[in-house]
Amino acid sequence: MAEIAIAFKNVTKTYGDFEAVKDVSFEIEAGEFITVLGSSGSGKTTILKMMNQLVQAEQGDIFYFGENVRDLDVVGLRRQIGYVVQQIALFPHMTVAENIATVPDLLKWPKEKTKQRVEELLRLVQLDPAIYYDRKPKALSGGQQQRIGVARALAANPKVMLLDEPFGAVDAITRMQLQDELLKIHRELGDKTFILVTHDINEAFKLGSKTLIMDQGEIQQFAKPKEILHNPGSPFVTGLIETLKEQGTFWSDLS
Known part of the structure; x- marks a missing residue:
């Protein structure tokens, strides 16, 4: 079970x-x-x-x-529990590594363990540690900042x-x-x-x-999702599915 x-x-x-x-x-x-x-x-x-x-x-x-x-x-x-929001709010005065290490530092992890975890997470979110480890948030694109936000939320292995x-x-x-x-x-x-x-x-x-x-x-x-598509559970859900089908029709008409 x-x-x-x-x-x-x-x-x-x-x-x-x-x-x-x-x-x-x-x-x-x-x-x-x-x-x-x-x-x-x-x-x-x-x-x-x-x-x-x-x-x-x-x-x-x-x-x-x-x-x-x-x-x-x-x-x-x-x-x-890791928590990621739309406006990721990285600490601007801290490096990427320091941002990701926020919770491990609060938990007083050994420095080498924290460093290894930061590098592991940067690779996980497809950002090269050799390039991004010491960067500040202002040097990152919006997508890169979101990746750092996900890495930070995962840092303490929630x-x-x-x-x-x-x-x-x-x-x-x-x-x-x-x-x-x-x-x-x-x-x-x-x-x-x-x-x-x-x-x-x-x-x-x-x-x-x-x-x-x-x-x-x-x-x-x-x-x-497949069950919702084939068996909508309420009039509200039916309306959502109809909207999705209309979007599909729109794109097929353009093709």
Whole structure:
């Protein structure tokens, strides 16, 4: 039986009178690549932030590898979970290596172990350590900065990676390249659970072994992309699929 990395049980989150997430329940198996798809205000980012307790739920329970997050030390929990956001916010006064080493330094890793880990991660994200190790963020392109952000999030070998629209600020060609690299990284790491939030249905279906579709704080469907395509679980999902088909028709008409 597969180990459950993240589980939500009847979770509700409100902001004043607004219910951002409404009685949500689901389970994510260890090692999966899950995409969370929805428009602005659907609750997808709130769900992501509740996983590492940047946001706390009013009702329900959230479990991290079988333990209720309410019973865990928040700092310890976050050090076990990598977190990548759209605006990566590298420390401008620090080198690439120093940025990647942020958490290992906090954990007081030996210097040689940290150096080896930084070089390993630079190679993993396809940046030559001999070239990029001592560079400052201002000398990097947007795509390269996103790669460093992924490397930094992986530095302390977390079990879970949370990615909140990580490619939204880069151009379309770079975005496709980063998607391909992220899939390769997930395959090479093998045992890591990736959870990526996006509003792009193409990105969600390309990356996700399963896709969790949100609308107005509720789960509309949680299944493999192929199942969603052939058996939409709600009128909202049907509308998404129709949009995807229209895009396909548009491109076929141009060809």
